[in-house]
Amino acid sequence: MAAESVPGPLTAACGEVRPASDGDAVAGVRPRYVAWPASVAEASAVLAAAAGLGLTVLPRGTGTRLAWGSPPRRCDLVVDTLRLDEVLEHEAGDLVARVQAGVRIDELADVLGLAGQQLSLDLPDAAGAGRGTVGGVLATGAAGPRRLRYGTPRDLAIGITVVLADGTVAHSGGKVVKNVAGYDIGKLFAGSYGTLGLIVEAAFRLHPVPAAAAFVTRDCAGPAAAQEMVAAAVGSPLAPSAAEIDRSARGGPVRVSVLLEGDKAGVAERSALLRELLGRGASIAADPPAWWGRGGTAAAPDGALIRITFWAGELAAVLDALDAAATAAGLDPLVGGSAAAGVLYAAVPRAAPAASVAELVTALRASRPLGPAGPAGPTESARPTGPTGSAGRAGAMGSAGPAGTRGPTGSPGRAGRANGDEPGDGDGPPSRGSVVVQHAPAAVRAAVDVWGPVPSAGLMRAVKDQFDPGHRMAPGRMAGGI
Numbered sequence: 001m002a003a004e005s006v007p008g009p010l011t012a013a014c015g016e017v018r019p020a021s022d023g024d025a026v027a028g029v030r031p032r033y034v035a036w037p038a039s040v041a042e043a044s045a046v047l048a049a050a051a052g053l054g055l056t057v058l059p060r061g062t063g064t065r066l067a068w069g070s071p072p073r074r075c076d077l078v079v080d081t082l083r084l085d086e087v088l089e090h091e092a093g094d095l096v097a098r099v100q101a102g103v104r105i106d107e108l109a110d111v112l113g114l115a116g117q118q119l120s121l122d123l124p125d126a127a128g129a130g131r132g133t134v135g136g137v138l139a140t141g142a143a144g145p146r147r148l149r150y151g152t153p154r155d156l157a158i159g160i161t162v163v164l165a166d167g168t169v170a171h172s173g174g175k176v177v178k179n180v181a182g183y184d185i186g187k188l189f190a191g192s193y194g195t196l197g198l199i200v201e202a203a204f205r206l207h208p209v210p211a212a213a214a215f216v217t218r219d220c221a222g223p224a225a226a227q228e229m230v231a232a233a234v235g236s237p238l239a240p241s242a243a244e245i246d247r248s249a250r251g252g253p254v255r256v257s258v259l260l261e262g263d264k265a266g267v268a269e270r271s272a273l274l275r276e277l278l279g280r281g282a283s284i285a286a287d288p289p290a291w292w293g294r295g296g297t298a299a300a301p302d303g304a305l306i307r308i309t310f311w312a313g314e315l316a317a318v319l320d321a322l323d324a325a326a327t328a329a330g331l332d333p334l335v336g337g338s339a340a341a342g343v344l345y346a347a348v349p350r351a352a353p354a355a356s357v358a359e360l361v362t363a364l365r366a367s368r369p370l371g372p373a374g375p376a377g378p379t380e381s382a383r384p385t386g387p388t389g390s391a392g393r394a395g396a397m398g399s400a401g402p403a404g405t406r407g408p409t410g411s412p413g414r415a416g417r418a419n420g421d422e423p424g425d426g427d428g429p430p431s432r433g434s435v436v437v438q439h440a441p442a443a444v445r446a447a448v449d450v451w452g453p454v455p456s457a458g459l460m461r462a463v464k465d466q467f468d469p470g471h472r473m474a475p476g477r478m479a480g481g482i
Contacts, residue, residue: 006033007053013045016083024078026058027071028442031078038083040161040169040200047198048167050077056472057165059194061102061133065140067439069193070450073476079198081135087111088201096158098203101135108134117206120150122293135199141191145242145259145293148234148341150207154190159203162189162196165468173203188463194474195482196467210261213241214271217257217289218282223319226254226339230315232277233258234340238270243340245315246291250323250332256339257289294336303350304357304440306333310369310433312342317369318433322346325363329356345438354443361435361448370433372453430455451479 010017016036024034032055037043050057055076060066062082081102089098092115099108105123112118122144123131132142138160143152150156159173162185172185189196216233220226230243233256242259256278260270275282310318319335322344326333331352337344348357364370437450454460457480464471464482476482 007049009049009052010035010046010077013049014042017046020078026060026066026075026078027069027445029071029075031058031075033076034078034080036080036083040084040163043079043081043084043163043198043200044167044169046077046079046167047163047165051166051470051472054472056475057198058474058477059135059139059198061136062104064132065136065142065439068140069477070481071445071476072474073481075474081133081198081200084135084200089203090115092117095206095208096203097206098159098201099134100201101133101138101199103134105131105134105137112206113209116209118209119156119204120146120207121153121156122146134202138190138199138202139192139194145244145338147338147343148243149239149241149261152190154187156204157186157190157202158205159201160186160189160199161201163198163200165197165470165473169200170197188467193477195464195478197473210263210267212264212267213259213261213286214267215257215259215285215288215292216271216274216278216282217255217285218278220254220256222251223254223316226256226319227313227316229256229278230258230339231313233274234312236274236277238274238277240274240340242338244292244336245339245344246289246294246336247319248291248334250326254319255289255291257292259288291336294334302441304348304352304444305438306346306348306361306364307436307438308337308344308346308364308370308433309436310342310344312340314369314432315339318344321364321367321369325360325367328363329360331356331360333360342433350441354441354447357437357440357444358448361437361452364435365431365452368432370435371431373430373432454480 005019006017010033014035014037016038018034020031020034022030024031035046037046047057056072056074057077057079058072058075060078060080084100084102086100087097087103087108088100090111091097095117097108097112097119105119105121108119121137123137123142138153138157141152141154157173159171161169161171163169170185189199218229220229226245230245233240233243238260240258241261244257246255247253258274260267260274262270271284275284308318308322322335331348333346333348335344335346348360431453435452437444437448440450460480460482
């Protein structure tokens with residue numbers, strides 16, 4: 001394809017735009033053009049030009065998480081944010097930073113670290129691909145083990161600037177110039193997978209880098225013991241920052257590790273108390289266990305990664321349901337994640353038959369701890385009690401859900417609908433949890449709805465219609481075909 005085939009309005013809007021190549025494909029869908037705006041004004045001009053040409057648009061950062069979600073129904077233009085790479089403000093005294101969307105998370109960590117501060121998102125390095133950009137992390141809602149204490153990107157973001165599908169620049173939260181009346185667009189855009197608009201800037205609340213950290217770890221015989229141990233740690237006054245589990249084989253022992261952070265004397269005292277609380281066999285280390293955080297994207301870089309969110313008090317029931325479903329499907333997934341925050345990942349290797357992975361996902365969605373809820377919902381004892389806050393916080397484009405559930409990432413796609421189909425008019429039933437195929441080979445995506453039931457599909461479509469009435473922003477990437 002010759003360079004002159006790029007439409008004139010696009011070249012006039014952006015200093016760097018070219019025809020797409022096979023390497024620009026998103027989940028197997030190749031775009032026609034790629035643009036690299038270097039300013040908010042250029043990003044606005046690019047989206048306005050795309051609107052005039054009737055082009056669909058998909059945002060991209062480093063591409064670390066482009067395999068997440070459903071393939072777009074159509075992708076004409078990729079807008080790459082990597083030239084939007086400035087740290088605009090760092091008010092160390094106020095613990096606030098404002099950055100452009102293309103700033104890489106690891107580079108931002110280096111800048112903030114000079115002042116002894118951090119953006120408290122300990123994201124896994126996805127098979128050496130880096131931790132992604134600020135915009136990509138916000139758009140996918142990615143978070144690591146310390147979500148228990150600090151929350152997810154939507155909790156840490158205090159302001160956001162976005163470009164809507166028609167080129168309009170909108171602001172919300174800190175450093176406000178213009179707001180979209182009636183909407184908290186920061187919460188809406190977090191976890192929206194680019195379906196509402198292009199994130200170009202964000203302001204974050206920061207935290208001091210702790211002077212010391214300790215990991216208290218113990219192996220448990222099975223799910224019931226692991227649940228008891230996690231509950232004991234989180235329910236104690238010792239203020240853990242994270243509580244992770246790992247299980248390398250179906251029906252095998254469960255390893256539990258709890259992170260404590262703070263000043264050196266306080267961490268030493270608290271870790272000794274926690275070791276005593278967890279009982280014989282518990283150990284203390286300054287460094288995390290080798291498996292720490294591997295329940296995330298690094299666990300299955302080219303296989304299927306299934307994200308399970310649930311009420312934290314149902315941990316044992318969820319692990320038992322996962323064992324039963326995996327046994328029936330003939331699979332043995334590696335399981336790990338933020339048990340106290342109600343988020344687990346099941347990693348299945350690429351060689352696993354697509355039909356078996358689909359069977360596993362379908363069985364999990366129908367299981368008692370994760371399936372449709374009764375009129376009263378989960379019992380009070382099953383609700384999370386840790387520092388993440390109350391159970392069932394309303395999410396980005398979704399309804400209230402389990403701990404760790406944030407809108408579309410936790411209450412996604414309607415049951416029984418193929419990935420490329422248009423959504424219907426009804427909402428799915430409320431559920432106790434969610435089971436999302438976060439990324440998978442194409443054969444798996446074709447065999448199962450990657451998002452699962454949507455309790456609030458009607459509301460999500462209404463928000464989509466308000467922000468992107470032409471449905472040109474990443475169409476089909478989100479739950480319910482949005």
